[in-house]
Amino acid sequence: MSHPLDQNDPLAVKRQAFQVPDGVIYLDGNSLGVLPAHVPARLQQVVAQEWGNSLIRGWNDHGWFDLPAKVGNRIARLIGAEENTVVAADSTSINVFKVLAAALQLRPDRKIILSDNGNFPTDLYMAQGLRDLLDRGHELHVVSPDEVEANITDEIAVMMLTEVDYRTGRRYDMSALTEKAHASGALAFWDLAHSAGAFPVDLAGAKADFAVGCGYKYLNGGPGAPAFLYVAPKHQDQITPPLTGWMGHDAPFAFDLDYRPGTGIDRMRVGTPPILALSALDAALDVFDDVSMNDIRTKSLSLCELFLSEVEARCPNLELASPRDPNVRGSQISFRFKEGYALMQALIAKGVIGDFRAPDVVRFGFTPLYLSHADVMRAVDIMEEILRDRLWDSEEYKTRQKVT
Amino acid sequence: MSHPLDQNDPLAVKRQAFQVPDGVIYLDGNSLGVLPAHVPARLQQVVAQEWGNSLIRGWNDHGWFDLPAKVGNRIARLIGAEENTVVAADSTSINVFKVLAAALQLRPDRKIILSDNGNFPTDLYMAQGLRDLLDRGHELHVVSPDEVEANITDEIAVMMLTEVDYRTGRRYDMSALTEKAHASGALAFWDLAHSAGAFPVDLAGAKADFAVGCGYKYLNGGPGAPAFLYVAPKHQDQITPPLTGWMGHDAPFAFDLDYRPGTGIDRMRVGTPPILALSALDAALDVFDDVSMNDIRTKSLSLCELFLSEVEARCPNLELASPRDPNVRGSQISFRFKEGYALMQALIAKGVIGDFRAPDVVRFGFTPLYLSHADVMRAVDIMEEILRDRLWDSEEYKTRQKVT
Known part of the structure; x- marks a missing residue:
């Protein structure tokens, strides 16, 4: 399914730089970003070559x-x-x-x-x-x-x-x-x-x-x-x-x-410094090398506005918790819903991963490097269905896990 | 080349659990331990599966x-x-x-x-x-x-x-x-x-x-x-x-x-916590699961004593900086040598990796999990040759690098 707003997106090509899991619409990049596709190979090199072969010499030879x-x-x-x-x-x-x-x-x-x-x-x-x-x-x-x-x-x-x-x-x-x-x-x-x-x-x-x-x-x-x-x-x-x-x-x-x-x-x-973790971060930053932060902001605004307007039109039970004015907002949209925890569990079960923040906030982060407008529409479709059919209203989703 | 003290070493089998680089006798496990051989695959799993596929759910699903x-x-x-x-x-x-x-x-x-x-x-x-x-x-x-x-x-x-x-x-x-x-x-x-x-x-x-x-x-x-x-x-x-x-x-x-x-x-x-780095440490600890710290100490003492006695017999220019009594010593042997920095560089060039600590200490760590008595003998052979032929006495080895 495509969306017209994705047609002229200069960042669309960046999605292939990430390993977005099949069947997942990931709206939680503000909790933990998606794995950039080249990071596993780079980290393998750091482990097997830099640590494994250079050992202590890595501090000099590999710029640790x-x-x-x-x-x-x-x-x-x-x-x-x-x-x-x-x-x-x-x-x-x-x-x-x-x-x-x-x-x-x-x-x-x-x-x-x-x-x-x-x-x-x-x-x-x-x-x-x-x-x-x-x-x-x-x-x-x-x-x-x-x-x-x-x-x-x-x-x-x-x-x-x-x-x-x-x-x-x-x-x-x-x-x-x-x-x-x-x-x-x-x-x-x-x-x-x-x-x-x-x-x-x-x-x-x-x-x-x-x-x-x-x-x-x-x-x-x-x-x-x-x-x-x-x-x-x-x-x-x-x-x-x-x-x-x-x-x-x-x-x-x-x-x-x-x-x-x-x-x-x-x-x-x-x-x-923890060289393995720092090397993964270093590699992850590669994806920013050829993108403009202004392009990221432009697309972020577009994704957020689409999500906000679609949710307000189709999910009337949700109360906007974010500012309506995009100028005083980051790259996320949050709503209040009394059973927010269960709603988020139901969403996750259907592949829409966002975040819950106590007491009643469901939070959706928009990461322009690996999200499309089609993703946004699909996420709203799923949320609309969950709310319409009260799919969140089950013990399975209401039972809290230790960490979310 | 084998050494009789390696014949009945209960830890000898552990060497294969590590990726010791070819041609290296690593006496610097007290600076940075050798890569356990199974860590790259484990870390790859953490990166590609736990992070890549589970994303934020990894905090629950993988015990982060x-x-x-x-x-x-x-x-x-x-x-x-x-x-x-x-x-x-x-x-x-x-x-x-x-x-x-x-x-x-x-x-x-x-x-x-x-x-x-x-x-x-x-x-x-x-x-x-x-x-x-x-x-x-x-x-x-x-x-x-x-x-x-x-x-x-x-x-x-x-x-x-x-x-x-x-x-x-x-x-x-x-x-x-x-x-x-x-x-x-x-x-x-x-x-x-x-x-x-x-x-x-x-x-x-x-x-x-x-x-x-x-x-x-x-x-x-x-x-x-x-x-x-x-x-x-x-x-x-x-x-x-x-x-x-x-x-x-x-x-x-x-x-x-x-x-x-x-x-x-x-x-x-x-x-x-830095999950990637912590997972590598977690995996690395596996090698200790079936070994006794007493066996490690027994072999450490044997390696250290062999090194100490061989060096003192064959490298008279070195002055012992460690206690002679093994009861008041950890798992390393250090010597003082005025041109210690150059000596260590010459050793490293020949594959014997130890450490230099200012102003004049050459330090050798003994890690019983991946070292043999044959390694110790070979290291002393090389050091004896370097000292006998004054191979350390070159600009190449005397020029200090930023980090060692």
């Missing part, structure tokens, strides 16, 4: 040591970051800790971290853990997204926000809020978990101070792929890393007894 | 969520740890931070971390970073290894030691020092980087409080494999994790706004 910087620079291109401002390392959670601790040191006289209750919880958890660890009177102010702007005062040390809300897809105006934060003397720290690879981001243009992001969502790096972090050039030599590991040392192989931070973004490295 | 605990329990068996006391996660450096921060909280009235100048530098760096971050008067006392015992006083909060010195192979008496630390009210925290998989460790028997260790040395988990950490059962529900990520939350998928630590060792998890 520089891989966090290399992958960082490849990601930088997708998020509007300057060269040598991004490093791929650790998990998003740990990168939140590193960035936030470094940022607080730059504003020693301010005690408030401002965030919002739409932030992904681990960002808030890491901030709480840091606040308690420091035990120096810092406070985490968590307000609703529409109260953020009004709460930017000259008491704020760091404004810590995720650009796109993981449940609703609501997207902040990064540039305007960063400017507002700076006008109050606060630093702006952005989590790009649902931004990087999803649409154009312009960290340098927005004058963001810090950012983190995820390797396994729109960047398709594989389950638990290494995350990344960004530090604006002007801050790089001012910050003191809180996690002072040997890979961030100025001379890692001198084996000095005292830590001395490395130059620039390198100091934000900590331990030995 | 429980993998850090599963791998942790497999490692626990090798280091004498109780069930559910070990989790595989993050890097060793980050685990040092997590454990040390948690340990200091248990001794709020004490300010001194005791360590030694033979510790791997990243352990000291992480302690320095934590000390500076906390800024509450903590001190890191770094003494020489033979001064540690005398410096255990009732001012010490935590004694942080690596059981086996990465340069010399000197091994502490974990049980005796832990007892001494406890008698002074201090906690004992052991880094098992050069212990786990190298010889029997008995964390529970020694009453160790905390431990960390490395996945890519004797455990053969691949370059930058996830590390592990251990928390004694009695401390698990007493400690407050400093890195409070969603995977350590009591209910990760409830998406609460407030952090609440998980039960037991689970709270020491932080972010989403």
Whole structure:
């Protein structure tokens, strides 16, 4: 089945770069991206050749040591970051800790971290853990997204926000809020978990101070792929890393007894990087080499609008949870439905894979590199059938599994 | 060429479980273990099937969520740890931070971390970073290894030691020092980087409080494999994790706004685990399933003694840097040689891969699962020739590369 909007899609050819399972319409690339088709062979080469044959020599011979910087620079291109401002390392959670601790040191006289209750919880958890660890009177102010702007005062040390809300897809105006934060003397720290690879981001243009992001969502790096972090050039030599590991040392192989931070973004490295996982992410980024983030955004808007309009026309039981205005939305559409968990299980059973987020949100991510408008129509057909025939209303689908 | 000591070696059959490159005698398993032969196929399955076909469903269907605990329990068996006391996660450096921060909280009235100048530098760096971050008067006392015992006083909060010195192979008496630390009210925290998989460790028997260790040395988990950490059962529900990520939350998928630590060792998890790297480590541990750590130690001693005696007899220019007494040594033998860097380069050029550690140490690790006594003899033959003919004395070998 084809759809007229797919006829002149410059990204249509990219679908063959991915191993989309037969019979699956995958609307969960914002949880875990689809496997790029060339990654298995590349990883096999890394395992059997680079590790298997080169062994310890791989650190030199295959560029393992520089891989966090290399992958960082490849990601930088997708998020509007300057060269040598991004490093791929650790998990998003740990990168939140590193960035936030470094940022607080730059504003020693301010005690408030401002965030919002739409932030992904681990960002808030890491901030709480840091606040308690420091035990120096810092406070985490968590307000609703529409109260953020009004709460930017000259008491704020760091404004810590995720650009796109993981449940609703609501997207902040990064540039305007960063400017507002700076006008109050606060630093702006952005989590790009649902931004990087999803649409154009312009960290340098927005004058963001810090950012983190995820390797396994729109960047398709594989389950638990290494995350990344960004530090604006002007801050790089001012910050003191809180996690002072040997890979961030100025001379890692001198084996000095005292830590001395490395130059620039390198100091934000900590331990030995997981080369297998990082190599998979590196390979996965190849698919972005010849695409324009603007083309990705254009198609994302088209896919999202089609989905939104079709669902509203055919599935009246669902309540839109995402902003209607595409300008304040990422690359996902979410709806509220009381039996959302069961609905999503029923959808998955019929090959439409989205995500459920408690208490009642069904979430659909749109990844222009491997989705077509025909996929969107087919997904709505299936959801319409499930709702019309109440196929979600069974114990099989209502029984919760531990992880979804 | 065979050697009589290989005739009745119960571990000889294990060599075929590894992909040892042709023409290589690998004496660097204490830097990066050899690829277990079945890992490429297993990893291919994880990539193409688990990720490629199951996509997000892999978290349930393939046990990804429980993998850090599963791998942790497999490692626990090798280091004498109780069930559910070990989790595989993050890097060793980050685990040092997590454990040390948690340990200091248990001794709020004490300010001194005791360590030694033979510790791997990243352990000291992480302690320095934590000390500076906390800024509450903590001190890191770094003494020489033979001064540690005398410096255990009732001012010490935590004694942080690596059981086996990465340069010399000197091994502490974990049980005796832990007892001494406890008698002074201090906690004992052991880094098992050069212990786990190298010889029997008995964390529970020694009453160790905390431990960390490395996945890519004797455990053969691949370059930058996830590390592990251990928390004694009695401390698990007493400690407050400093890195409070969603995977350590009591209910990760409830998406609460407030952090609440998980039960037991689970709270020491932080972010989403790197499933590809963790699966490789998981698979690599298979080779330990049917071997006895006592057999590994017996063969390790035999390999090391043969190497030591042959080198001393045939390479008089080398000065032993390791303890002569095997009871206070791990599974490596190190020598000092002024032109150690060039010597190691010459050895590597002839297929004998060891390691150089500044300023003048050549280090040889012995991994009983894939080395034979014949390998040891051949390695000494080559080293004897290099030293006799001064083959190390060339610009080619003296020129330093960035990483070795």
